[in-house]
Amino acid sequence: MLSVSYGKxxxxxxxxxxxxxxKIDKQADKILKQMSDHLTAMQQFSYKSQGSYEVVDKDKKxxxxxxxxxxxVKRPNKLRVNAKNNNRDAAVYYDGKQFTVLGKNANMYxxxxxxxxxxxxxxxxxxxxxxxxxxxxxIYSNPYKGLMEEATQGQLVGEEVINGKASNHxxxxxxxxxxxxxxxxGSSPVPLRYKIISKNIPARPEFIVNFTDWKQGTGPxxxxxxxxxSPPANxxxxxxxxxxxxxxxxxxxxx
Amino acid sequence: MKRYxxxxxxxxxxxxxxxxxxxxxxxxxxxxxxxxxxDVRGTSRRTARRVNRRHDYWNGSRGTYGGYYAAPVAxxxxxxxxxxxxxxxxSGCTDYNGYYNCGGTYYQPQMQGNEVVYxxxxxxx
Numbered sequence: 001m002l003s004v005s006y007g008k009x010x011x012x013x014x015x016x017x018x019x020x021x022x023k024i025d026k027q028a029d030k031i032l033k034q035m036s037d038h039l040t041a042m043q044q045f046s047y048k049s050q051g052s053y054e055v056v057d058k059d060k061k062x063x064x065x066x067x068x069x070x071x072x073v074k075r076p077n078k079l080r081v082n083a084k085n086n087n088r089d090a091a092v093y094y095d096g097k098q099f100t101v102l103g104k105n106a107n108m109y110x111x112x113x114x115x116x117x118x119x120x121x122x123x124x125x126x127x128x129x130x131x132x133x134x135x136x137x138x139i140y141s142n143p144y145k146g147l148m149e150e151a152t153q154g155q156l157v158g159e160e161v162i163n164g165k166a167s168n169h170x171x172x173x174x175x176x177x178x179x180x181x182x183x184x185x186g187s188s189p190v191p192l193r194y195k196i197i198s199k200n201i202p203a204r205p206e207f208i209v210n211f212t213d214w215k216q217g218t219g220p221x222x223x224x225x226x227x228x229x230s231p232p233a234n235x236x237x238x239x240x241x242x243x244x245x246x247x248x249x250x251x252x253x254x255x
Numbered sequence: 256m257k258r259y260x261x262x263x264x265x266x267x268x269x270x271x272x273x274x275x276x277x278x279x280x281x282x283x284x285x286x287x288x289x290x291x292x293x294d295v296r297g298t299s300r301r302t303a304r305r306v307n308r309r310h311d312y313w314n315g316s317r318g319t320y321g322g323y324y325a326a327p328v329a330x331x332x333x334x335x336x337x338x339x340x341x342x343x344x345x346s347g348c349t350d351y352n353g354y355y356n357c358g359g360t361y362y363q364p365q366m367q368g369n370e371v372v373y374x375x376x377x378x379x380x
Binding site: 088092103109110131133136 | 298353363364365366367368369370371372374
């Protein structure tokens with residue numbers, strides 16, 4: 001009997017631990033919310049990003065890789081990304097129906113049916129194709145909601161200049177990552193830098209991205225047709241690698 | 256009255272079991288993840304799926320691919336799955352119905368994240 005009541009108390013403790021109020025500084029919360037509202041209101045926009053991230057191999061050695069990309073967002077259901085890495089050049093298209101990734105060097109592409117909204121499509125890309133587009137937090141329809149989902153602490157660090165622009169530096173903590181964001185001051189509160197440290201992984205690898213060229217989307221670059229993929233000449237259609245895929249009977253080919 | 260007590264005990268036991276099951280799953284993933292390449296995360300959000308513990312990069316990750324499918328789904332589904340995957344094919348491969356024949360070794364191109372990789376496959380003659 002005793003052990004059972006102990007069990008019950010434990011359960012209750014676990015529940016109460018989960019509903020602890022996060023310690024988020026009011027000003028930090030307000031600035032993040034302003035950025036989120038601004039990005040939501042932009043509806044269609046483009047920006048450039050230059051990022052670097054570290055990968056840790058099994059000997060806990062860190063390697064730094066860089067990428068640059070150009071992102072076009074048209075809410076509620078269109079996205080186009082050009083991403084470049086040392087020797088890779090890829091394009092991603094989401095037109096509200098299909099999700100396509102084109103490897104330009106290999107001239108190969110993979111297509112999948114996609115959910116009808118950008119939010120759902122981003123979730124789906126993560127779940128089904130192991131894609132975790134860096135900085136994707138910021139292109140959801142309500143970035144604030146996603147960013148704060150796991151946050152346990154948050155504060156305003158102070159003012160800093162990023163690429164010549166005055167910004168507010170905010171720092172947040174959550175269970176798995178610590179992240180910082182620099183938000184432009186003034187009437188256009190866009191993110192200028194975003195940094196994430198995966199603190200539970202040995203060697204605590206870091207991801208950092210700088211955002212530039214935030215533009216309200218207008219003109220032919222944002223025509224619906226620009227978000228629809230059409231296969232380049234001589235390109236080859238290939239499957240996405242799915243979670244758990246392995247060369248088993250299912251992809252063994254019979255002559 | 257006694258019956259209510261019994262019911263309450265069962266209910267409490269059930270919830271404890273759920274908690275324990277989840278922790279065991281996480282533990283299993285922790286062990287598995289140590290074998291896998293680990294990447295920094297590019298998003299602060301977690302994915303919708305509760306068990307997702309690691310994420311591959313949008314940009315993939317060259318050179319550290321251990322032939323290990325560190326997919327986050329249920330641990331049991333992926334443990335032990337190994338495959339030879341390469342980022343580029345040797346020269347002299349021939350197209351074979353969507354596959355590549357490289358001196359008798361066959362590869363299928365697949366899109367991993369936003370990168371094309373070639374997975375070795377068995378072909379029955």
